[in-house]
Amino acid sequence: MRLSRYFLPLLRDDPKEAEIVSHRLMLRAGLVRQSSAGIYSWLPLGHRVLSRIEQIVREEQDRAGALEMLMPTIQSAEIWKESGRYEVYGKEMLRISDRHEREMLYGPTNEELITAIFRDGVKSYKELPRILYHIQWKFRDEIRPRFGVMRGREFLMKDSYSFDLTLEDARKSYNKMFVSYLRTFSRMGLKSIPMAAETGPIGGDLSHEFIILADTGESEVFCHRDLLALEAPGPDLDYDSDLTPLIRDWTGKYAATIEKHDAAHFSKVPEKDRVTARGIEVGHIFFFGTKYSEPMGCKVQGPDGDLVTVQMGSYGIGVSRLVGAIIEASHDDAGIIWPASVAPFDVGLINLKVGDAETDKAADDFYAKLEAAELSVLYDDRDDRAGAKFTAMDLIGLPWQIIVGPKGLKSGEIELKERATGVRHSLTFEAALNRLIASATKARKEAA
RNA sequence: CGGGGCAUAGCGCAGUCUGGUAGCGCACCUGCUUUGGGAGCAGGGGGUCGCAAGUUCAAAUCUUGCUGCCCCGACCA
Numbered sequence: 001m002r003l004s005r006y007f008l009p010l011l012r013d014d015p016k017e018a019e020i021v022s023h024r025l026m027l028r029a030g031l032v033r034q035s036s037a038g039i040y041s042w043l044p045l046g047h048r049v050l051s052r053i054e055q056i057v058r059e060e061q062d063r064a065g066a067l068e069m070l071m072p073t074i075q076s077a078e079i080w081k082e083s084g085r086y087e088v089y090g091k092e093m094l095r096i097s098d099r100h101e102r103e104m105l106y107g108p109t110n111e112e113l114i115t116a117i118f119r120d121g122v123k124s125y126k127e128l129p130r131i132l133y134h135i136q137w138k139f140r141d142e143i144r145p146r147f148g149v150m151r152g153r154e155f156l157m158k159d160s161y162s163f164d165l166t167l168e169d170a171r172k173s174y175n176k177m178f179v180s181y182l183r184t185f186s187r188m189g190l191k192s193i194p195m196a197a198e199t200g201p202i203g204g205d206l207s208h209e210f211i212i213l214a215d216t217g218e219s220e221v222f223c224h225r226d227l228l229a230l231e232a233p234g235p236d237l238d239y240d241s242d243l244t245p246l247i248r249d250w251t252g253k254y255a256a257t258i259e260k261h262d263a264a265h266f267s268k269v270p271e272k273d274r275v276t277a278r279g280i281e282v283g284h285i286f287f288f289g290t291k292y293s294e295p296m297g298c299k300v301q302g303p304d305g306d307l308v309t310v311q312m313g314s315y316g317i318g319v320s321r322l323v324g325a326i327i328e329a330s331h332d333d334a335g336i337i338w339p340a341s342v343a344p345f346d347v348g349l350i351n352l353k354v355g356d357a358e359t360d361k362a363a364d365d366f367y368a369k370l371e372a373a374e375l376s377v378l379y380d381d382r383d384d385r386a387g388a389k390f391t392a393m394d395l396i397g398l399p400w401q402i403i404v405g406p407k408g409l410k411s412g413e414i415e416l417k418e419r420a421t422g423v424r425h426s427l428t429f430e431a432a433l434n435r436l437i438a439s440a441t442k443a444r445k446e447a448a
Numbered sequence: 449c450g451g452g453g454c455a456u457a458g459c460g461c462a463g464u465c466u467g468g469u470a471g472c473g474c475a476c477c478u479g480c481u482u483u484g485g486g487a488g489c490a491g492g493g494g495g496u497c498g499c500a501a502g503u504u505c506a507a508a509u510c511u512u513g514c515u516g517c518c519c520c521g522a523c524c525a
């Protein structure tokens with residue numbers, strides 16, 4: 001993409017309403033614009049990031065055996081009355097009337113809808129277990145939206161729902177999602193730590209929040225150092241195998257957010273292993289048994305012919321929130337530092353002297369070569385000053401920068417700069433191209 | 449919802465107290481010079497001063513009402 005043809009409104013100054021760093025950078029780097037309180041428009045660059053995050057979530061859900069579908073944003077109040085939540089939910093739910101005065105609402109979540117769909121479509125235990133998910137916009141009329149897309153009112157969320165015949169099976173579904181989340185966040189370059197969360201009406205240990213560590217995170221978290229060293233499972237993992245040992249590794253050590261922190265318990269962790277950090281919640285998995293299936297009559301016939309109320313769980317990932325969360329976890333004074341897996345473009349190509357025939361030709365040629373190698377490129381071909389281009393490129397945070405200027409061209413070289421480290425190398429065109437291709441190949445291998 | 453604050457050009461702000469031709473910096477456009485980390489000079493475009501009523505010869509400025517937005521708290525992916 002040539003920057004001269006792109007839509008990328010950058011801001012030099014911080015808009016005053018933006019308090020936290022991710023919000024500031026998202027506005028400055030032209031990722032989003034606020035539409036009204038807690039509601040954002042995604043500009044082209046931001047939309048690319050959002051799509052990439054969404055795609056990673058999708059791939060890892062599919063890998064775990066979950067099935068993608070799509071439910072509407074607008075729901076009928078009827079099913080919410082069935083579950084009893086229409087009264088309970090309160091003002092967070094945006095209620096709407098249609099032209100016939102029918103009570104509608106903009107969905108804050110989808111348990112009722114999916115339960116109704118599943119109930120109407122499944123009658124036999126043979127059709128269990130199933131995990132269904134969708135990635136859809138939600139609306140929760142937060143009392144006070146803040147932190148940009150991290151706590152918006154409208155947000156993009158992946159929500160999965162599991163349906164099982166028995167508690168034992170439900171735990172297996174839960175474990176699949178648990179492991180899937182480890183992989184999902186790891187692929188985004190994040191260190192995520194599952195932390196025990198408020199358990200549902202059933203009790204037990206089947207609720208976890210997935211917290212990513214970021215110095216500027218919203219809440220204080222405490223955990224055992226060993227958890228930081230744990231690696232997410234590789235792509236060859238068999239989701240139908242027994243996942244309990246894996247889960248045990250990840251849940252055996254102390255980990256809690258400030259809300260659930262138990263100082264006495266934490267003090268039993270050897271002092272050198274105690275980590276106190278800041279974190280952001282990006283996912284939440286939850287088993288809730290028959291909370292919805294019971295009142296809504298979601299039953300299947302078991303092997304013995306008896307009707308059994310299905311066991312359910314739900315599993316959320318804040319997709320739009322992740323954009324902010326990743327920036328919180330990965331930025332410096334100059335701007336965003338995108339992990340390669342979610343970066344809006346792989347490479348930023350800077351032509352330092354637009355209008356100079358030799359430089360133009362060299363930059364154009366390299367642009368073509370990068371595109372031919374299936375790398376996505378944002379090519380700064382604007383007639384602007386070098387300093388302005390460097391600053392802009394650092395701000396938007398693409399993992400690699402290629403700098404083409406008359407100085408390097410004299411010796412047949414261009415510069416490759418790694419955004420994360422700032423390290424720059426003068427290389428021949430070929431060497432630079434090979435380095436970038438190698439890095440992309442490596443990234444694709446990690447994803448697969 | 450309680451407390452506090454803000455609303456003037458795309459962004460950041462001054463002007464409001466004490467009513468009298470709407471300003472500054474950055475960004476944007478044109479030209480010249482410049483050109484490897486946000487250049488210089490000159491010229492230029494852009495604002496129903498959040499909205500509505502009122503007071504007044506005259507309102508960004510005073511009065512009243514409304515709306516939007518932000519911050520702190522309780523709530524949350």
